[in-house]
Amino acid sequence: MDALHRSGCPINLTLEVLGDRWSLIIIRDIMFGNRRHFRELLQHSEEGIASNILADRLKRLMERGLLTRSDDPTHKQKAIYSLTEMAIELVPILAQMGAWGRRHLPASEELSIRAQLLEEGGRPLWDDVMDELRAVHLGKALPPDTPSVLGRLTEAYLEVAARNRAGEA
Amino acid sequence: MDALHRSGCPINLTLEVLGDRWSLIIIRDIMFGNRRHFRELLQHSEEGIASNILADRLKRLMERGLLTRSDDPTHKQKAIYSLTEMAIELVPILAQMGAWGRRHLPASEELSIRAQLLEEGGRPLWDDVMDELRAVHLGKALPPDTPSVLGRLTEAYLEVAARNRAGEA
Numbered sequence: 001m002d003a004l005h006r007s008g009c010p011i012n013l014t015l016e017v018l019g020d021r022w023s024l025i026i027i028r029d030i031m032f033g034n035r036r037h038f039r040e041l042l043q044h045s046e047e048g049i050a051s052n053i054l055a056d057r058l059k060r061l062m063e064r065g066l067l068t069r070s071d072d073p074t075h076k077q078k079a080i081y082s083l084t085e086m087a088i089e090l091v092p093i094l095a096q097m098g099a100w101g102r103r104h105l106p107a108s109e110e111l112s113i114r115a116q117l118l119e120e121g122g123r124p125l126w127d128d129v130m131d132e133l134r135a136v137h138l139g140k141a142l143p144p145d146t147p148s149v150l151g152r153l154t155e156a157y158l159e160v161a162a163r164n165r166a167g168e169a
Numbered sequence: 170m171d172a173l174h175r176s177g178c179p180i181n182l183t184l185e186v187l188g189d190r191w192s193l194i195i196i197r198d199i200m201f202g203n204r205r206h207f208r209e210l211l212q213h214s215e216e217g218i219a220s221n222i223l224a225d226r227l228k229r230l231m232e233r234g235l236l237t238r239s240d241d242p243t244h245k246q247k248a249i250y251s252l253t254e255m256a257i258e259l260v261p262i263l264a265q266m267g268a269w270g271r272r273h274l275p276a277s278e279e280l281s282i283r284a285q286l287l288e289e290g291g292r293p294l295w296d297d298v299m300d301e302l303r304a305v306h307l308g309k310a311l312p313p314d315t316p317s318v319l320g321r322l323t324e325a326y327l328e329v330a331a332r333n334r335a336g337e338a
Contacts, residue, residue, distance in 0.1 A: 005275070006215070006216035006217065007215040007216045007277075007280060008275065008276050008277025008279070008280045008281075009197075009215060009216075009270075009276065009277070009280040009281075009284075010266070010267045010268075010269075010270030010271040010274065010276040010280065010281050010284045011193065011194070011197050011263055011266050011267050011270060011284065012194060012215070012216055012270075012280075013270045013274035013275065013276055014266040014267070014269055014270035014274065015190050015193055015194065015266070016190065017274065019188065019189060019190040019193070020188060020189070020190070021184050021185065021188040021189070024180065024184055024188070025180070025181060025184065028178075028180050028181075046175070046176040046178060046181070047175035047176045047178075047181055048175065065273075086273045089269060089272070089273070090269065092265045092268075092269075093262065093265045093266055093269060094180055096261045096262045096265050097179070097180050097183040097184070097262055098179045098180050098183075099179075099261075100179075100183055100258060100259065100261075100262060101178075101179030101180060101181075101182045101183035102179040103258070104234075104255045104258070105179065105182035105183065105186065106174070106177065106182065107177050107178065107179040107182055108176075108177025108178070110177070111176060111177045111178040111179065111181075112177075112178075112179050115178075115179045115180065
């Protein structure tokens, strides 16, 4: 193995790219929250990511081929981040991590509903999610009138969040 | 959310437990290499884990409920590490990470063959692997004459390794 990598094991290589506590959090927010600007990723962060860590991880994810950055045509001074095909294909890993975390760790109902739907939907749903992400991030065309699966996941989340707020009121 | 966790998102919680560059490497070695003693984990490490890091991560994995330690009945002075049910259920995440790493990163053939077989076998194979791990680590009985899937994965690995060594000679 070359000096760049600890070993050629595919699990090890994946951990070398993604094995820190923030990289997959950022990809999750871009993927499921459609947060495409630095400021959104910073201000809406559930985990309270620090500005310097966010900047560092975005840079690293670009260097490693998981994100691209371009000028946002609607906001002249803002950069917009997009997932690459390599990052989009992380959907099954994130779905399995969500399923495992929901089962074994103290996950909140509100932040678990999307993980639950992804788990229940299984591979066919993950494929639909990836196709929609390819449309959003890579500009690949979807068949007309394809219903938005990401929209459905977000609606389910907002519904649970609203119900919980009503319960608290 | 309590102060212990950054958020209640199940993906975040999973990363809080496993989001470092070594924890899943150790679980992989115990799971697929059946390395149960400290010395085996240290000396056979493909990635050259340092002794102090290995000790720290084993301790942390026990505290977090992924490993248990007991006295090895065959070696009086050696502790033996076992996976818990929670750790065994990481098989689908590790399988997806292996599949992704194999596709997108410079994985070596020798260290990829198990990932390839896991990917091709899909969910039914992962279930068999988990049942066998429950037998090995938790003492749950398997039906008599169940063929060893972990043995099959290891044989495939050894075959590729031997073929590559023959090619080099």
